[in-house]
Amino acid sequence: MSVHISATKGEIAKVVLLPGDPLRAQFIAENYLENPKLVSKTRNVLYYTGTYKGKEITIGASGMGCPSIGIYSYELYTEYGVETIIRIGTCGGYSKDLKIFDIINVDNAASESTYAQYAWEIPGDLMKHQGNAYDIINETAKELGIVVKNHNVHTSDIFYRKSEDVPAVATKYGCTAVEMEAFALFANAQHLGKKAATILTVSDIIPTGEFISAEEREKALHRMMELALDAAIKL
Numbered sequence: 001m002s003v004h005i006s007a008t009k010g011e012i013a014k015v016v017l018l019p020g021d022p023l024r025a026q027f028i029a030e031n032y033l034e035n036p037k038l039v040s041k042t043r044n045v046l047y048y049t050g051t052y053k054g055k056e057i058t059i060g061a062s063g064m065g066c067p068s069i070g071i072y073s074y075e076l077y078t079e080y081g082v083e084t085i086i087r088i089g090t091c092g093g094y095s096k097d098l099k100i101f102d103i104i105n106v107d108n109a110a111s112e113s114t115y116a117q118y119a120w121e122i123p124g125d126l127m128k129h130q131g132n133a134y135d136i137i138n139e140t141a142k143e144l145g146i147v148v149k150n151h152n153v154h155t156s157d158i159f160y161r162k163s164e165d166v167p168a169v170a171t172k173y174g175c176t177a178v179e180m181e182a183f184a185l186f187a188n189a190q191h192l193g194k195k196a197a198t199i200l201t202v203s204d205i206i207p208t209g210e211f212i213s214a215e216e217r218e219k220a221l222h223r224m225m226e227l228a229l230d231a232a233i234k235l
């Protein structure tokens with residue numbers, strides 16, 4: 001039991017899939033895991049452990065933003081012995097070159113966030129994915145015939161903003177899309193010597209204003225879910 005997760009130590013698997021949304025975690029667990037067991041519901045942030053193709057996997061939520069994923073990923077790595085976290089999230093495309101439902105396997109997350117600096121004294125505005133999960137996701141995508149884009153993304157603290165211009169840090173690193181957690185996840189994993197990857201489905205195209213509904217964000221991300229699960233069983 002940690003401050004924000006009520007599971008007992010043996011109830012969390014070594015590999016955890018981490019969407020932002022607790023109801024997406026519940027949907028994946030109930031539709032893909034064999035014998036899913038609810039192991040934590042502190043603050044209504046749901047964690048389930050079950051098996052997928054015979055391997056034990058935990059699926060839980062990170063909440064939104066660097067502070068929230070910073071807490072959950074730190075407790076999972078340090079209090080539950082988790083070795084790998086794969087974030088499975090949604091993102092907004094900065095250009096019309098991306099299409100709704102495109103999938104990105106994040107190489108680097110660029111951010112204005114002070115999280116890495118102030119938490120772990122890791123300087124700079126770019127954090128890389130950690131360990132071999134990224135490569136395994138790419139290999140698994142090939143096997144499943146799923147097209148993934150290996151892009152840098154922008155991790156922002158901001159969802160709504162005044163200016164429609166692409167923020168400078170995103171331009172600096174060629175980020176094609178924006179989300180809100182990968183930077184802090186990668187920072188925690190680097191500091192702790194753990195593995196972390198982030199797979200994102202494009203849910204909004206910022207220049208055109210296209211977007212998918214909250215229900216689709218919860219349920220219609222099947223290819224990303226299958227990719228993450230089939231990669232997770234190799235980790």
Ligand SMILES: O=P(O)(O)O[C@H]1O[C@H](CO)[C@@H](O)[C@H]1O
Pocket residue numbers: 019020021063064065088089090091159179180181217
């Ligand atoms: O769909 P999730 O995983 O929550 O990810 C994205 O969606 C949320 C914003 O709507 C932020 O958490 C952002 O990173």
Ligand SMILES: O=c1cc[nH]c(=O)[nH]1
Pocket residue numbers: 090091092093159178179180203204206
């Ligand atoms: O952070 C996010 C996630 C989805 N769509 C956005 O525009 N931003």
